Amino acid sequence: MPAEPPAATAAPDVLDGDIAAFVVERFLPGVDAGELDPDYDLLATAVIDSLGILHIAAWLERRYGIVLPDADLAGRNFRTVAAIRAVAERAARGEGGA
Template sequence: MPHAQAIKEFIVEEFLPDMPARDLADHDDLLEGGVIDSLGLLKVIAWLEDRYDINTDEVDLDPESFKSVAAIEAFIADASRTRAEAA
């Protein structure tokens, strides 16, 4: 999972400042657990746009794609594939 550490560091820095990134599991439910709310979701999406050059107008923004670190990483992979196919 090449992006997992960067995702964890962002989540911890923005939403869980008292928790070490290593304690955040790849499959922890960030939405159900209340870590990320609707405004937080917008912050995550903006970060993904900036960090990974993702055009959110070209991808499906299903909340399930942001449920966990693993789901966010899969979203990055799908968005990168979509961008490559469009090029």
């Protein structure tokens, strides 16, 4: 009898609230995570910089097991909480490098 193929693992649900909580904890102490709009520009307001991008990428790997391809470690993918969620979800589906 042939072996069954391994079951596909579902991509983790990357939540705006989780991302906002990390960003606030790491970069905006004293701010309530619920106050961080998913479209607030984190780069233009200097909340994060290139080092912050690396911290967030490392957190995504620890929290969700998502490893972002180097091509995805660009500012446009970390500009907002919504952008971070989108790049993480693409990478989790194996669609990174955009």
